[in-house]
Amino acid sequence: MEFLYYPGCTLKNKAKDLDLYARKSAEALGVTLTEVPEWQCCGGVYPLGRDEIATKLSSVRTLMAARDAGCDLVTVCAACHNVVKQINHDMACDEYVRTRVNNYLAPDVPYDGSVNVLHLLEVLRDRVGFDAIREKVVSPLTGRKLGAYYGCLLLRPSSVLAFDDPENPTVIEDLLKALGAEPVYYAERNECCGGYAGIADPEVPEKRAAAVLSNAKARGAEALVTACPLCYYNLKKHAAGTGVGVVYFTELLAGALGVK
Amino acid sequence: MEQQNMREEILFTANADPKKCMKCGKCSGACPNYDKMEYHPHQFVSMVQEGNVEPLLESESLYLCLTCMVCVERCPRNVQPARFIEAVRLAKIRQQGENRLKPQDVPELIDEDTPQQLLVSAFRKYTK
Numbered sequence: 001m002e003f004l005y006y007p008g009c010t011l012k013n014k015a016k017d018l019d020l021y022a023r024k025s026a027e028a029l030g031v032t033l034t035e036v037p038e039w040q041c042c043g044g045v046y047p048l049g050r051d052e053i054a055t056k057l058s059s060v061r062t063l064m065a066a067r068d069a070g071c072d073l074v075t076v077c078a079a080c081h082n083v084v085k086q087i088n089h090d091m092a093c094d095e096y097v098r099t100r101v102n103n104y105l106a107p108d109v110p111y112d113g114s115v116n117v118l119h120l121l122e123v124l125r126d127r128v129g130f131d132a133i134r135e136k137v138v139s140p141l142t143g144r145k146l147g148a149y150y151g152c153l154l155l156r157p158s159s160v161l162a163f164d165d166p167e168n169p170t171v172i173e174d175l176l177k178a179l180g181a182e183p184v185y186y187a188e189r190n191e192c193c194g195g196y197a198g199i200a201d202p203e204v205p206e207k208r209a210a211a212v213l214s215n216a217k218a219r220g221a222e223a224l225v226t227a228c229p230l231c232y233y234n235l236k237k238h239a240a241g242t243g244v245g246v247v248y249f250t251e252l253l254a255g256a257l258g259v260k
Numbered sequence: 261m262e263q264q265n266m267r268e269e270i271l272f273t274a275n276a277d278p279k280k281c282m283k284c285g286k287c288s289g290a291c292p293n294y295d296k297m298e299y300h301p302h303q304f305v306s307m308v309q310e311g312n313v314e315p316l317l318e319s320e321s322l323y324l325c326l327t328c329m330v331c332v333e334r335c336p337r338n339v340q341p342a343r344f345i346e347a348v349r350l351a352k353i354r355q356q357g358e359n360r361l362k363p364q365d366v367p368e369l370i371d372e373d374t375p376q377q378l379l380v381s382a383f384r385k386y387t388k
Binding site: 008009010013014015041043044045046047048049050051052055077079152155156157158166191192194195196197198199200201203204208228229230232233236237 | 272273275326329347350373374375376379384
């Protein structure tokens with residue numbers, strides 16, 4: 001199983017564990033991730049404005065690389081996934097955006113949103129399968145009570161992301177079960193962590209992270225599991241004293257597969 | 261810019277129809293940053309529809325949207341309130357001298373664990 005892999009800026013810096021253990025786990029599961037050559041940063045947030053063209057170009061270059069390689073494109077960072085997938089949707093469905101982007105980039109073959117963009121969690125669920133993963137677990141996470149933290153970017157808008165049920169997602173819990181852990185369900189698992197707003201007002205992520213952490217703790221979670229470096233940062237920063245840990249899903253997966 | 265022109269520009273950028281709003285308030289009820297906002301998601305929709313954008317352009321609420329897409333997801337009429345907040349914010353920060361985040365201010369705003377994602381996101385949202 002071969003995919004083109006788009007790591008994004010943070011996975012090369014502050015979220016190296018998210019990247020490293022994604023690669024190691026993929027290898028252990030027979031999935032080949034080939035990094036997009038000379039990839040550019042996605043910009044972190046999907047540019048919502050219709051007339052934002054320049055901010056969509058880097059994602060289109062990544063998408064064209066996948067088209068030219070004849071591969072589906074795999075992301076691991078929740079933010080990259082959200083941005084690239086939404087821009088791919090624009091290229092497929094919004095003629096205004098598609099025309100201007102193609103006029104600017106002037107590729108040999110215009111891009112029309114044809115690439116399939118998959119998050120690694122979708123690859124694990126839909127291509128590898130949780131039963132196959134369960135069979136490869138050598139160090140099960142038996143007895144660990146873990147809360148999936150989806151946040152926003154994997155799920156919304158569901159009309160485009162089509163990742164899971166946006167209000168009652170299960171993919172991370174199903175992965176945790178396959179790894180032998182006990183998933184903890186709590187209300188705040190698909191609510192926002194405060195995102196980038198901490199740069200304007202630190203109180204925003206402080207309040208949001210406190211709400212997530214206290215809810216998860218009350219339900220018995222010993223740690224929260226995320227695919228987003230910014231969620232990881234906001235939660236971890238405010239988790240001191242709560243006793244609740246924060247981990248990337250790839251760390252848990254690699255640990256259970258015995259490749260950490 | 262004259263208000264009518266500004267309204268048209270904002271509607272074009274938003275690429276969404278405020279007339280579809282039935283004022284149920286679900287967007288603002290779900291907004292994780294409601295308490296901080298002077299104008300709430302449903303008010304952005306109705307004030308843009310009325311052409312009353314001047315108060316929005318001058319409000320800190322522009323910078324308090326987290327782009328979490330909850331208002332978009334939970335709207336029963338697919339109004340996409342976040343698109344109106346974004347379009348008004350762009351109308352503001354695209355003007356000369358309205359960048360909200362300057363590179364020289366960054367060192368004071370971060371710590372050793374700040375992910376690159378936070379900074380690129382903040383620059384995308386607070387500058388043009």
